[in-house]
Amino acid sequence: MAASSSSSIDALSQFQLHPSLGLIGASVNFTQSNLFMVIAGALVLALLYYGMRPRAMVPGRLQAAAELSYEFIQSMCVDTIGPEGRRFFPFVFTLFFFILFGNLLGVWPYDFTFTSHIAVTLAMALFVVCMVTVVALRLHGLHFFSYFMPAGVPKALAPLLIPIEILSYLSRIISLSVRLFANMMAGHVMLEVFGAFVVMLGSAGLLGIVPAGVSLAVNVALIGFEILVASLQAYVFAILTCIYLHDAVHLH
Amino acid sequence: MRALLLALLLALPAAARAEGMPQLDFKTPLTVSQVVWGAIIFALLYVIASRAALPKVGEVLEERAARIARDLEAARAAKEEADAAVAELTRATREAHAGAQAQIAESLGAAKARAAEQAATLNARLDSDIAAAEQRIHAARRAALGALGQVAGETAQAVVARLAAGTVAPDMVDRAVAAALAARRPQLA
Numbered sequence: 156m157a158a159s160s161s162s163s164i165d166a167l168s169q170f171q172l173h174p175s176l177g178l179i180g181a182s183v184n185f186t187q188s189n190l191f192m193v194i195a196g197a198l199v200l201a202l203l204y205y206g207m208r209p210r211a212m213v214p215g216r217l218q219a220a221a222e223l224s225y226e227f228i229q230s231m232c233v234d235t236i237g238p239e240g241r242r243f244f245p246f247v248f249t250l251f252f253f254i255l256f257g258n259l260l261g262v263w264p265y266d267f268t269f270t271s272h273i274a275v276t277l278a279m280a281l282f283v284v285c286m287v288t289v290v291a292l293r294l295h296g297l298h299f300f301s302y303f304m305p306a307g308v309p310k311a312l313a314p315l316l317i318p319i320e321i322l323s324y325l326s327r328i329i330s331l332s333v334r335l336f337a338n339m340m341a342g343h344v345m346l347e348v349f350g351a352f353v354v355m356l357g358s359a360g361l362l363g364i365v366p367a368g369v370s371l372a373v374n375v376a377l378i379g380f381e382i383l384v385a386s387l388q389a390y391v392f393a394i395l396t397c398i399y400l401h402d403a404v405h406l407h
Numbered sequence: 408m409r410a411l412l413l414a415l416l417l418a419l420p421a422a423a424r425a426e427g428m429p430q431l432d433f434k435t436p437l438t439v440s441q442v443v444w445g446a447i448i449f450a451l452l453y454v455i456a457s458r459a460a461l462p463k464v465g466e467v468l469e470e471r472a473a474r475i476a477r478d479l480e481a482a483r484a485a486k487e488e489a490d491a492a493v494a495e496l497t498r499a500t501r502e503a504h505a506g507a508q509a510q511i512a513e514s515l516g517a518a519k520a521r522a523a524e525q526a527a528t529l530n531a532r533l534d535s536d537i538a539a540a541e542q543r544i545h546a547a548r549r550a551a552l553g554a555l556g557q558v559a560g561e562t563a564q565a566v567v568a569r570l571a572a573g574t575v576a577p578d579m580v581d582r583a584v585a586a587a588l589a590a591r592r593p594q595l596a
Contacts, residue, residue, distance in 0.1 A: 245457030
């Protein structure tokens with residue numbers, strides 16, 4: 156673990172990708188990141204399948220959880236996008252719970268957090284922005300480009316305003332992806348750093364016991380904080396997607 | 408603290424790459440392959456969720472909403488029915504009350520009328536009885552008064568004949584009796 160010169164804490168190797176599922180996984184470059192994507196997806200479907208199996212008029216705990224998750228995302232879609240939001244509900248549902256379960260799985264020790272990879276979050280953000288653009292173009296045709304020139308603005312400002320609007324539109328990809336990736340990565344780096352402190356200080360003798368205990372306490376607090384961040388970032392990703400879809404449907 | 412760490416991570420991409428920030432390591436094919444697999448997994452999840460899993464949840468929720476609406480409707484109908492029954496009951500009670508009142512008033516009136524009639528006939532009979540009795544009393548008194556003059560005259564003649572051993576002219580006696588009677592008439596009448 157101990158590196159040579161600058162730092163003795165290796166906080167980044169936890170993000171390294173490995174092929175999983177043995178030789179078959181290696182032959183198709185199926186990584187442990189993808190394994191956890193499958194687990195997250197399976198958990199989402201299991202929640203829905205086992206939750207809704209009783210089809211009870213008065214739901215039990217698991218069914219109530221499944222129904223609550225359904226209604227939570229549905230009301231998010233309808234409240235944010237409007238009545239047209241029903242069409243996007245399955246997508247937002249999948250997006251939210253894929254990210255949420257990915258984030259929450261990552262808090263579990265030894266689990267891999269696939270949302271801590273910028274490539275994954277960038278792909279999701281890219282897909283969201285492309286989908287939003289396609290929806291807007293399909294609904295409004297070329298009228299969509301009036302989105303970049305807000306109504307009621309003097310024409311003289313157009314040369315300044317239009318590039319800014321286009322830039323802000325495109326920067327959605329960056330903000331959406333970096334927000335999620337950076338939050339997840341930073342949290343896991345901090346967990347690793349304080350975890351290493353516990354080990355290093357704890358093995359440093361009597362003087363190290365107290366700071367090691369403090370580091371352990373910090374890590375416990377961080378775990379709770381990570382659970383909050385995991386839920387919050389999934390929510391932020393989903394609600395921003397809804398807001399972008401609202402803009403696409405209504406053009407401001 | 409988090410932001411600081413983040414800024415550090417992003418501000419030093421070169422250093423990070425040199426140190427080996429695994430997320431930016433595009434030398435290994437795994438970085439890109441995980442995205443490809445991720446897209447496949449996400450698409451699969453979306454298809455299963457949107458085609459199979461979510462409609463089932465929606466079905467149950469709709470069923471429940473329909474059941475609740477149906478039950479509410481039934482409750483409303485039952486309430487309306489009950490309200491109508493109560494109104495009918497109140498109306499019938501009021502009607503019966505009014506009918507009974509009318510019947511009571513009627514029979515009361517009839518009884519009063521009968522009693523008044525009976526009282527009237529009784530009074531009439533009593534009046535006629537009284538009148539007849541008074542008439543009989545009048546007649547008797549008149550007869551008695553009529554006889555009084557004759558008796559008094561005869562008595563006076565007998566008294567004179569015995570005391571004066573003579574007779575008195577009967578018309579003189581009659582006149583004296585008549586005058587005496589006339590003087591007392593107010594008391595006798």
